[in-house]
Amino acid sequence: MLLLIWAPKVWHRLSPLKPPALLWTPGGEAVHVRYRLLSRQGPGERGRQTQPQGPGFRTRLLITGLFGAGLGGAWLAARAEKERRRQQQRTEALRQAAVGQGDFSLLDHRGQARCKADFRGQWVLMYFGFTHCPDICPDELEKLVQVVQELEAEPGLPPVQPVFITVDPERDTVAAMARYVQDFHPRLLGLTGSAEQVAQVSRSYRVYYSAGPKDEDQDYIVDHSIAIYLLSPDGLFTDYYSRARSAQQIADSVRRHMAAFRSVLH
Amino acid sequence: MAAPSMKERQACWGARDEYWKCLDENTEDASQCKKLRSSFESSCPQQWIKYFDKRRDYLKFKEKFEAGQFQPSKTTAKS
Numbered sequence: 001m002l003l004l005i006w007a008p009k010v011w012h013r014l015s016p017l018k019p020p021a022l023l024w025t026p027g028g029e030a031v032h033v034r035y036r037l038l039s040r041q042g043p044g045e046r047g048r049q050t051q052p053q054g055p056g057f058r059t060r061l062l063i064t065g066l067f068g069a070g071l072g073g074a075w076l077a078a079r080a081e082k083e084r085r086r087q088q089q090r091t092e093a094l095r096q097a098a099v100g101q102g103d104f105s106l107l108d109h110r111g112q113a114r115c116k117a118d119f120r121g122q123w124v125l126m127y128f129g130f131t132h133c134p135d136i137c138p139d140e141l142e143k144l145v146q147v148v149q150e151l152e153a154e155p156g157l158p159p160v161q162p163v164f165i166t167v168d169p170e171r172d173t174v175a176a177m178a179r180y181v182q183d184f185h186p187r188l189l190g191l192t193g194s195a196e197q198v199a200q201v202s203r204s205y206r207v208y209y210s211a212g213p214k215d216e217d218q219d220y221i222v223d224h225s226i227a228i229y230l231l232s233p234d235g236l237f238t239d240y241y242s243r244a245r246s247a248q249q250i251a252d253s254v255r256r257h258m259a260a261f262r263s264v265l266h
Numbered sequence: 267m268a269a270p271s272m273k274e275r276q277a278c279w280g281a282r283d284e285y286w287k288c289l290d291e292n293t294e295d296a297s298q299c300k301k302l303r304s305s306f307e308s309s310c311p312q313q314w315i316k317y318f319d320k321r322r323d324y325l326k327f328k329e330k331f332e333a334g335q336f337q338p339s340k341t342t343a344k345s
Binding site for chain 1: 268270271275279311312314316317
């Protein structure tokens, strides 16, 4: 289309030059002819003999510019629309995940049945471990509790619910969990259940666990992946913190997530 | 068998730390630390003792490794 704007003029320009072109000698003549052609396309067209047919140079430039701007605008609009649709799809996927995935049905340390929906509207810091754990679980729980306490002390921040889920359902009964959690924080909630229920929640949160060999006392250590999980008030997995992160780093991260949070469930 | 309470855990860790301090002072010579060893063994469940022993081995190995005592072999000759 641009050619249509430019071509007639170019054609018109070139036609009177054709006979002299036949007489060109290479070098000087050709340069001279080209200079004349270009100078004719300049804004000062007033003194010329042949009248231009069609719009002037400035007008052509303006039309091309407007056309280009129009194309650019259409492209930007299409891009924005694609982005908006992508965001919508993502929100919808998150909504489905919030409702459908990671659900569990466990007993808390008071014997009450709990499922994921019970925690909707709260930020949750979750840790998987077992009560017979030699050192790692107590350390990690202490760290988790420290984070909760630091955030509790800040006015204006929503309370964080600490949760401890056992990977040793055989030994960690409701009573055992009650004895264990009292040592850490009054709001620390212990969750246990049957072997299948624990297997299901561990699968949902991608937690590895494997009970080791039993000794003469029937005691054993459960090997398990070590991480503190952060769940948003929508129940979506938001972040995780390894053993290497300090309580301060975790608290800062939780604060950042809280500030950035936008619910997908209403 | 019930899990150790917080107090029992802390007693166990204290005994372990004493025993390990003795080992540090005697360059891993366990014969010099027999009393602390038996105190450690009575404060902690057996599984934990095995676990802490393995942990000690690992921490010592890690120290040596980080100090560069294990170097890759210079030649590619089969060892």
